[in-house]
Amino acid sequence: MSKPEVSKKKIQAIRGMNDLLPDQSPLWQYFEGQVRALMGRYGYDEIRTPVVEQTALFKRSIGEVTDIVEKEMYTFEDRNGDSLTLRPEGTASCVRAAMEQGLLHNQTQRLWYQGPMFRHERPQKGRYRQFHQVGIETYGLEGPDIDAEVILLSARLWKQLGLDKHVTLELNSLGSIDARAAYRDLLVAYFEKHLEVLDEDSQRRLSSNPMRILDSKNPAMVDVIEGAPKLMDHLDEESRTHFEELTAILDAAGIDYVINPRLVRGLDYYSRTVFEWTTTALGSQGTVCAGGRYDGLVEQLGGKPTPAVGFAMGVERLILLLETLELVPDEARPPLDVYLLGMDAAATRSALLLGETLRGALPELRAQVHCGGGSFKSQIKKADKSGARLALLIGEDELAENAVTVKFMREDREQQRLSRETLAEVLPALVDRPLGHA
Incomplete structure (x- = not known):
């Protein structure tokens, strides 16, 4: 019997999934050590979830009509015929684990996580198909005080890393679900008057997710987006008070911020506070941390209504930022x-x-x-x-x-x-x- 032919083709890493080599790992260890120590100082507990989840989790949380679900997820059937997906983000897994393990029964939680995520995107500097995130998730707290703490924690991390002069905090409020629904109608009516300016992607979003049009980076649409109604002008009174109390805390803490009316989230479970930390040091990859309040997600996944707020930051981008700005301390190597x-x-x-x-x-x-x-x-x-x-x-x-x-x-x-x-x-x-x- 002849032996099976062995391929001589060299096996290489999958495109967009990189090896972390020995000369790089000390900087990662330094960053992870800074994060771990800071989370402990704020009383956050680490949670670790599987990298593979049921596909339905992400379809229900992220939404079926999104680029992540439609184009970017690594999804496959296992031998039992179940549809499984490599996690594209960490929030849904944390909510699933908190619900399944009884962490939300009449109690509050402050959790943090770190680990690899997977999206089939076009690889470029600072953006990969396997990438790592650090995030925090808090459950059971609905006031502006916890929103402020989440932002203050991230601000302290930037200070520890020497990045505080190189990042900008952008803030917005999405209001309540009812106020946002009324605003969405205003937005659709406005953009329907400017259909000739909207690109194909934005015209598609007009019927499915009109708020995402405000996210467009198309330079031909800048003027029409700038002229769109501002969500901040149509907030319900409770959300307006929430936002004013949040900014008062940030002012008292000496945290600078910019109110960005174009900062939105397209998913219905988001409400009130949204924020991003951005930098101009990495060119087009400007966002290094994004967060906000997602009070509707636990209920959307089958749990009881539970207020929640958190953020996620991309580790590769932050490592790149430290290297670009030459802020790598000697202790990292x-x-x-x-x-x-x-x-x-x-x-x-x-x-x-x-x-x-x-x-x-x-x-x-x-x-x-x-x-x-x-x-x-x-x-x-x-x-x-x-x-x-x-x-x-x-x-x-x-x-x-x-x-x-x-x-x-x-x-x-x-x-x-x-x-x-x-x-x-x-x-x-x-x-x-x-x-x-x-």
């Missing part, structure tokens, strides 16, 4: 403190054990042991390339004396022979910087 090398097999075994001893005594220490042998010269080259401050050398003499030779890789200093018994005590001073930091 910490080098090794020490590199241990042995001149023969016995010395290498000794170096491995010494490395374990030092890591046990100095939990912050970043130490790597050379494995694989090689000449003294080649090992020193690798120690230098590693970026380590010190090389700890073990040869026959050091083995006999229970000692190590310390070579200073970044300073012009004499080598030192030190006892292994006292090495952990003196090593931090020799490294001459906080262990584990640049």
